[in-house]
Amino acid sequence: MNAHDRNFSPVPEALDSERGLLGALMTSSEAYWRVSGFLKPDHFQEPINAEVYRTIGVMLEEKRAITPMTVRQYLPAGQGEATSARYLAGIIADAMPPVAAYDLGCSIVEAWMRRMGIARLEDGISMLRDMTADTSPGKIFAEVMSSLDGLAQVDESKEGAVAQAVDGIMERMTASERKPTVPFPLDQLREIMGGDMEAGNLYGMLSSSGEGKTSLALQIMGHAATQGHPVAFLSYDQSEEQCVDQIASQRTGIENTRIRNRTLTEREMSTYLDALADIKKLPLFIRKCSSSVDGSAQLAAYIRSLHGKRFRRLDKPALVVLDHSRKVKPRNENAHEGRIAAEANGVFKQIASDLGLVWFNLMQRSSFGTKRKNPRPIDADIYGGESGKEDYDGVFYLYRGHKYLKAQLATADDAKDEDKIRARFAREKWEEDEAEVGALKARFADPSRWYRLRFEKEFTRYVSKRSADEAERNEPGLF
Missing domain, CATH: 3.40.50.300 (P-loop containing nucleotide triphosphate hydrolases)
Known part of the structure; x- marks a missing residue:
């Protein structure tokens, strides 16, 4: 058996966390400010979830109300009105409490980091298999390590980020919101x-x-x-x-x-x-x-x-x-x-x-x-x-x-x-x-x-x- 023949586990995903978080955002804008400092649309695995998250962020910055009705009009046309309505109804049904937003955001980022880490390590393996004359194993290792280090910095950015906490507090104060x-x-x-x-x-x-x-x-x-x-x-x-x-x-x-x-x-x-x-x-x-x-x-x-x-x-x-x-x-x-x-x-x-x-x-x-x-x-x-x-x-x-x-x-x-x-x-x-x-x-x-x-x-x-x-x-x- 070749050394590279292995049984791989499924790709890491956090779809339940994505839906639970989006449901929380629909019920309280406070949930958004708890994660906006580190969670980006690209971190979502499901494209429609990423689009909803991006849309909610834009609407909140414009100080517009967040409801399933107001968000639905900005969903991709391919979804269809009936489909998007069912989708948003499911999001609301899966909603988690706003206080859980940070942990849900962390799990989404963690799943994204694992997917990216796997992809970049697999790229490194491919480069080592098909190495060209103008590179070397050391250069490939350095490139892979640099890429993984960038992912590690993403993980660190959500841990104890005072600036993000201050931004969230200021947003809540501006919106005259109080902790529940x-x-x-x-x-x-x-x-x-x-x-x-x-x-x-x-x-x-x-x-x-x-x-x-x-x-x-x-x-x-x-x-x-x-x-x-x-x-x-x-x-x-x-x-x-x-x-x-x-x-x-x-x-x-x-x-x-x-x-x-x-x-x-x-x-x-x-x-x-x-x-x-x-x-x-x-x-x-x-x-x-x-x-x-x-x-x-x-x-x-x-x-x-x-x-x-x-x-x-x-x-x-x-x-x-x-x-x-x-x-x-x-x-x-x-x-x-x-x-x-x-x-x-x-x-x-x-x-x-x-x-x-x-x-x-x-x-x-x-x-x-x-x-x-x-x-x-x-x-x-x-x-x-x-x-x-x-x-x-x-x-x-x-x-x-x-x-x-x-x-x-x-x-x-x-x-x-x-x-x-x-x-x-x-x-x-x-x-x-x-x-x-x-x-x-x-x-x-x-x-x-x-x-x-x-x-x-x-x-x-x-x-x-x-x-x-x-x-x-x-x-x-x-x-």
Whole structure:
């Protein structure tokens, strides 16, 4: 057998990435500016895909609207109106979230580089086979190496290109575009986290049992769904009906206990039923999970399926809320807590990035942290410690000091110990219905900010509690 007789693999292609990216461009011009610095029409394998990409770029530079109807008129005449309409409909059906544009662009360029590399190496082989008298193997090697080096520079141009990032930011600023976000229901949450929750990010809320973290999570979910964001609630604790009843209580102002016991007046029943009808229309999906079955892989598969069937129909990023992360079945139950948390968070972060959604974990504090003399939440209380914290883009805590005051008084050794406990908590002047929120990790916020909220236990919801001394405490200095 000759040395050159081989079974070659198919030519590298990224047709799915090409269609997914073009679909993203049809839904958001932001996707174009994420790839325009390094992705060129020549990088596309399918000629019609290259033409659509080139056309979209020209239209955006002319500040014209991008829709299937506006783009279709510029497709090659040979396509035919019916064919081009079917083609664009298929592109929209295969659309990926705008946040995935960069990765899709990279895969397109990579496939192009592989095709070009194969072609240039094959050219070199041909030149070596049929070498003429006016050249030499060394010259052929140098020519091939120079050609491959040019391809390598294309690969480097998309890695960390600050100029391209700046161009993209400037284009979005000029077009008054913002990164897609899921809104918080309370200004205090927005302020401690440096803004609303950005698509593609992983967030967390840390609290202990009985402090109202599920109530606040349902409040966040209800607000997001009302604003048109699809919401998925993965609950290991509450059933679908319990979640819906709690959301109805928050929306109507009817006590949750009376809703559960069905002791409503005729007027309240009418209000409650109207609220249920409104909730039914919301893009809200609730799944009751099992700690003996549902691990991070099962949750990821469910969200990917839900995204393909439901989320992609809406033009706003989805919110996924997990209650709570300690209940997720680990792949290796004997592994260290930090490794378990890091592995699960890595999966959730990847899902958020791939699908362009927000993943929000509720975290139950460990008993060790709640037994400290000063039980105020700290970084070490995050599930998994430093290892568990790494993948988060933002984490905030929910803390009700009065709860810990009562717990410590109940186990005080004597009257003297009680006095010490009261003095310790008196410095912060806690009221029974107060809770504090503050950041444990926030990329673009002042970590010293924290705010008090008021918990309306009858309706299991939090409301703003601003005061003059709070405003003064959080007033930024000159430097």
